[in-house]
Amino acid sequence: MYPIVKKIIHSPAVKEFEVYAPMVAEKAKAGQFFILRVSEKAERIPLTIADYNREQGTITTIIQELGASSTLFGQMEEGDHILDFVGPLGVPSEIERYDHPVVLVGGGIGIAPIFPIARDLKEAGNEVISIIGARNKELLIWEEKMASVSDQLIVCTDDGSYGRQGFVTDALKDLYEERGQLSALWAIGPMPMMRAITNVTRPWELKTIVSMNPLMMDGTGMCGACRVQVGSETKFACVDGPEFDGHLVDFDLAIKRLSIYKDQEKRALAVLEHKGGHCGCQ
Amino acid sequence: MSVKNRPGRQEMPCQAPQERVSNFNEVALGYTEEQAIIEAKRCLQCKKPKCRDGCPVEVLIPEFIQAVADGDMATAAKQLKLKNALPAVCGRVCPQESQCESKCIVGIKSEPVAIGRLERFVADWEMAKEEAEEAKVADLDTVDGDQESESSATASPKKQKVAIIGAGPAGLSCAADLARFGYDVTVFEALHVAGGVLMYGIPEFRLPKAIVEKEIDSLRKLGVNLQVNMVGGKTFTVEDLQQKGYEAVFIGTGAGLPNFMGIPGENLCGVFAANEFLTRTNLMKGYDFPNFLTPVISGRKVAVLGAGNVAMDAARTALRLGAEEVSIVYRRSEKEMPARAEEIEHAHEEGVQFKVLTNPVEIVGDEQGWVKGMNCLRYELGEPDESGRRRPVPVEGSEFFMEVDSVIVAIGQGPNPLVTQSTAGLALNRKGTIQADEEGRTSLPGVFAGGDIVTGAATVILAMGAGKKSARAIDQYLQSKQS
Numbered sequence: 001m002y003p004i005v006k007k008i009i010h011s012p013a014v015k016e017f018e019v020y021a022p023m024v025a026e027k028a029k030a031g032q033f034f035i036l037r038v039s040e041k042a043e044r045i046p047l048t049i050a051d052y053n054r055e056q057g058t059i060t061t062i063i064q065e066l067g068a069s070s071t072l073f074g075q076m077e078e079g080d081h082i083l084d085f086v087g088p089l090g091v092p093s094e095i096e097r098y099d100h101p102v103v104l105v106g107g108g109i110g111i112a113p114i115f116p117i118a119r120d121l122k123e124a125g126n127e128v129i130s131i132i133g134a135r136n137k138e139l140l141i142w143e144e145k146m147a148s149v150s151d152q153l154i155v156c157t158d159d160g161s162y163g164r165q166g167f168v169t170d171a172l173k174d175l176y177e178e179r180g181q182l183s184a185l186w187a188i189g190p191m192p193m194m195r196a197i198t199n200v201t202r203p204w205e206l207k208t209i210v211s212m213n214p215l216m217m218d219g220t221g222m223c224g225a226c227r228v229q230v231g232s233e234t235k236f237a238c239v240d241g242p243e244f245d246g247h248l249v250d251f252d253l254a255i256k257r258l259s260i261y262k263d264q265e266k267r268a269l270a271v272l273e274h275k276g277g278h279c280g281c282q
Numbered sequence: 283m284s285v286k287n288r289p290g291r292q293e294m295p296c297q298a299p300q301e302r303v304s305n306f307n308e309v310a311l312g313y314t315e316e317q318a319i320i321e322a323k324r325c326l327q328c329k330k331p332k333c334r335d336g337c338p339v340e341v342l343i344p345e346f347i348q349a350v351a352d353g354d355m356a357t358a359a360k361q362l363k364l365k366n367a368l369p370a371v372c373g374r375v376c377p378q379e380s381q382c383e384s385k386c387i388v389g390i391k392s393e394p395v396a397i398g399r400l401e402r403f404v405a406d407w408e409m410a411k412e413e414a415e416e417a418k419v420a421d422l423d424t425v426d427g428d429q430e431s432e433s434s435a436t437a438s439p440k441k442q443k444v445a446i447i448g449a450g451p452a453g454l455s456c457a458a459d460l461a462r463f464g465y466d467v468t469v470f471e472a473l474h475v476a477g478g479v480l481m482y483g484i485p486e487f488r489l490p491k492a493i494v495e496k497e498i499d500s501l502r503k504l505g506v507n508l509q510v511n512m513v514g515g516k517t518f519t520v521e522d523l524q525q526k527g528y529e530a531v532f533i534g535t536g537a538g539l540p541n542f543m544g545i546p547g548e549n550l551c552g553v554f555a556a557n558e559f560l561t562r563t564n565l566m567k568g569y570d571f572p573n574f575l576t577p578v579i580s581g582r583k584v585a586v587l588g589a590g591n592v593a594m595d596a597a598r599t600a601l602r603l604g605a606e607e608v609s610i611v612y613r614r615s616e617k618e619m620p621a622r623a624e625e626i627e628h629a630h631e632e633g634v635q636f637k638v639l640t641n642p643v644e645i646v647g648d649e650q651g652w653v654k655g656m657n658c659l660r661y662e663l664g665e666p667d668e669s670g671r672r673r674p675v676p677v678e679g680s681e682f683f684m685e686v687d688s689v690i691v692a693i694g695q696g697p698n699p700l701v702t703q704s705t706a707g708l709a710l711n712r713k714g715t716i717q718a719d720e721e722g723r724t725s726l727p728g729v730f731a732g733g734d735i736v737t738g739a740a741t742v743i744l745a746m747g748a749g750k751k752s753a754r755a756i757d758q759y760l761q762s763k764q765s
């Protein structure tokens with residue numbers, strides 16, 4: 001069992017957890033994820049390692065409540081225990097020293113997983129420019145943490161309630177006009193956002209790495225649920241990824257594959273809400 | 283009595299096909315004691331039992347069958363367990379028709395003795411007896427002297443530390459023997475439960491999970507330390523284990539990496555690897571959704587590609603999840619199908635259709651990215667290939683469209699690369715399996731391997747046999763290391 005040592009509520013559906021899992025913390029690297037199962041009947045869900053503390057043996061993650069299993073997790077409190085917690089999984093980000101600035105783009109809760117990559121790139125001696133965005137001010141997370149590992153931080157909100165108004169893609173285009181030479185870019189966020197970023201950087205021939213978040217189950221390469229079409233190849237995101245060359249990923253297919261169990265997921269959430277008494281019928 | 287006048291083989295009582303396709307309960311119900319004794323008496327008690335040569339772990343077949351014929355089930359169970367740690371599993375899933383029973387003398391003129399069914403009967407008899415005894419002990423709430431001495435035996439100081447990676451049949455049988463030899467054994471398993479394919483792959487209706495769990499419990503009682511949620515190559519490496527004082531390591535990580543065909547459309551929604559489909563159903567209990575939260579969908583018209591045990595399991599599972607039409611699509615003929623004969627027979631009875639000499643060249647999707655059918659070719663059989671089976675050749679101009687809304691791919695599995703790739707100096711074969719000798723010794727001293735990770739996808743009994751052989755080799759290695 002893996003105890004929750006800290007919980008922070010960022011907004012009604014976005015929660016930050018620090019979980020005691022020393023075996024995972026000992027090996028965790030930027031770009032990797034873990035899988036948890038909160039209880040006997042819950043799904044195994046993959047979540048990114050947003051931070052880790054080797055001394056204290058903890059892993060930090062930020063979760064957005066979407067369906068039944070992520071909601072079950074979101075409802076847990078400090079001191080509660082998670083049944084299964086396995087990792088670190090996936091291939092760590094490739095960190096090297098580049099000649100020109102590197103750009104980190106985080107959208108929504110994608111800001112959290114971009115943080116450790118930015119930190120490592122900075123430590124490797126790179127000039128790090130970060131662009132983070134959210135729908136509105138309330139949904140913006142980890143601005144200070146990102147500022148602490150960036151040479152330049154650009155903050156955007158869709159509605160202009162904070163920072164510059166507009167999408168992260170707009171900020172990226174302006175940055176490119178200003179700076180021209182960039183060495184590499186990481187983008188993490190909802191799939192449509194990552195697709196938009198790759199469309200922007202394609203003509204620039206800028207190395208663009210995205211972190212795919214398909215459906216997963218085992219996370220060890222056994223089930224094939226996490227298949228992603230990358231160029232002409234079929235890749236398993238859990239063992240070959242989750243990071244891939246964004247210019248080769250078939251996002252349209254990846255977005256469709258996320259909806260495979262849509263109807264079932266709705267049913268599961270409905271049952272959960274019913275049990276939780278939110279519907280008021282109990 | 284001459285062979286001719288012997289009674290025929292006892293039929294296995296089964297749930298009726300119409301009934302069983304709507305539940306996940308075990309299909310084959312097992313012999314009654316009366317049937318078992320009649321069947322056991324069909325055995326000729328050969329002086330040189332050929333059947334034994336057909337069994338990869340050389341079960342004392344005539345000996346245990348004689349005990350059954352005498353009605354002495356306790357002795358039968360003892361005889362069985364001398365060679366086979368998991369008789370309740372093997373009796374159910376061994377491909378007997380190509381192993382022990384294929385060699386049985388009675389089989390020349392009549393049907394062979396039902397060795398597997400007898401094995402299952404004896405194992406089930408013993409489990410039932412143990413259960414009854416445990417209930418009695420719990421009732422009395424006393425500890426008898428025997429148990430006391432047993433637990434103090436396991437409490438005696440242990441020998442060196444040995445690590446097992448992967449809790450499938452290979453790893454578990456290796457762990458059991460090493461624990462019996464007195465070693466301090468820890469099993470590291472990536473999933474949240476032990477059992478490997480027995481838990482996540484083979485369905486409940488063929489191998490009830492309670493049986494596997496019992497076998498794993500008995501391992502714990504032997505003092506084996508089982509650690510789940512531990513991924514070799516990620517959470518820890520072989521080198522880490524060596525540094526932590528494990529003096530030998532056995533790798534039994536299996537062949538869990540599903541193959542795909544490399545044809546257009548294989549990543550469409552509605553195309554599943556059999557492993558995903560079966561794991562959602564078995565391990566995550568998707569058939570009890572939404573009580574259990576992992577969903578599984580079978581589709582209405584399902585094509586299962588392949589004709590091994592995995593394909594039969596997927597097809598029969600799809601039926602039970604409510605599919606209206608399920609077809610096995612296979613490019614050779616029924617004669618070449620690698621699945622156990624009993625599974626093919628059960629699949630037929632349950633209404634699975636067999637579209638043989640057929641293979642898809644493309645999976646076709648609709649605008650939403652969902653499967654709507656497959657473009658297929660018909661095949662005929664040509665000359666035999668390396669495997670000795672006749673090679674399927676496509677018939678020119680035979681392309682046709684098969685309407686389906688879900689495709690389950692069951693065309694084989696490769697070795698899981700997580701451990702092998704992270705272990706420097708470990709020699710591999712061309713296909714990524716680990717190079718090991720008969721006793722499981724790899725290119726690295728102190729590192730052993732066995733089961734599907736060495737042979738490629740094979741059988742439960744072969745994996746168990748490999749685990750046992752490695753246990754002996756590890757024992758030798760550690761003894762010579764000490765002296």
Ligand SMILES: Cc1cc2nc3c(=O)[nH]c(=O)nc-3n(C[C@H](O)[C@H](O)[C@H](O)COP(=O)(O)OP(=O)(O)OC[C@H]3O[C@@H](n4cnc5c(N)ncnc54)[C@H](O)[C@@H]3O)c2cc1C
Pocket residue numbers: 033043045046047048049061062063064065066067068069070071109112113212213214215216242258259262265266268
């Ligand atoms: C490598 C990896 C890292 C991830 N990191 C994080 C993270 O740090 N924080 C976080 O909140 N989530 C993360 N996710 C996504 C997270 O795993 C899913 O949101 C979660 O599994 C949903 O489970 P559920 O049962 O609550 O929702 P479901 O009932 O399964 O789904 C509810 C809705 O969410 C959509 N959905 C399902 N899975 C995903 C997905 N993988 N991505 C986007 N939408 C999805 C479905 O289409 C559906 O509409 C990650 C996924 C992967 C593969």
Ligand SMILES: Cc1cc2nc3c(=O)[nH]c(=O)nc-3n(C[C@H](O)[C@H](O)[C@H](O)COP(=O)(O)OP(=O)(O)OC[C@H]3O[C@@H](n4cnc5c(N)ncnc54)[C@H](O)[C@@H]3O)c2cc1C
Pocket residue numbers: 220375376377447448449450451452453470471472473476477478479480483484485512513514515534535536537538560591592595622698700701732733734735739740741742743745
């Ligand atoms: C659906 C299906 C039906 C089958 N039916 C039959 C049948 O009827 N009869 C028969 O004889 N055989 C059958 N087989 C084949 C048989 O199950 C296998 O040959 C056998 O299980 C191999 O045993 P193993 O111990 O080598 O590997 P596995 O059973 O595959 O076990 C390997 C274990 O290692 C774990 N693992 C993998 N990677 C790691 C890692 N990096 N770190 C830690 N742990 C790891 C896995 O999670 C798993 O628990 C079937 C297989 C399948 C998939």
Ligand code: SF4
Pocket residue numbers: 336337338339340341343366372373376378381382383397398401743
């Ligand atoms: S273990 Fe398998 S092959 Fe050996 S006797 Fe039993 S059923 Fe036959």
Ligand code: SF4
Pocket residue numbers: 324325326327328331332333334343344385386387388395397
């Ligand atoms: S070969 Fe057949 S008849 Fe002979 S001992 Fe074996 S099971 Fe009995």
Ligand code: FES
Pocket residue numbers: 215216217218219220221222223224225226227236237238239
């Ligand atoms: S999650 Fe199962 S293979 Fe990737």
